[in-house]
Amino acid sequence: MKNLRLIFGSGVQRRRKALGWTQAQLAERVELSADGISQIERGKIAASFDTIGALAEALDVHPAELFGGLPLVPGKRHLPLTKIVERLRDATPAQLKKIGVVVNSLLED
Known part of the structure; x- marks a missing residue:
């Protein structure tokens, strides 16, 4: 099984790009550094539960979607x-x- 950090990071990156945001724009919304977002997206660091929740909320998806649990679809609709x-x-x-x-x-x- 692929490393969960890589799966999660890839989900964050796909959704961020789908929204047309830079890493800096996402970082501002979740009160992290752009470097922190970069490290999460590359699977270099593990996100805490609080950070996972903040990222999902900022990206307007259920946290499971960032782990590939559901197809990534626009918005909470x-x-x-x-x-x-x-x-x-x-x-x-x-x-x-x-x-x-x-x-x-x-x-x-």
Whole structure:
């Protein structure tokens, strides 16, 4: 399994870039240094629980999204997606196969 610090750091970096922010802009929002953000994004240091929470809040995502737990989506308006994911967790393999066929057909180019 990939190092959790790298997974988390990559999630922070992807979301920050999706918002069009620099490391300095994110750092200002969470009261860290730009170097601290850089180290977190590169997996060089581990973020405390408080820092994880502050980063998630500043980036407007659930902390799990920064660890790759849910797809990174804009804003906190991802409740429908969260509900879908929760329902998928209870689906049988046969149901998941059918769902995959439907989703693939809907998302084809």
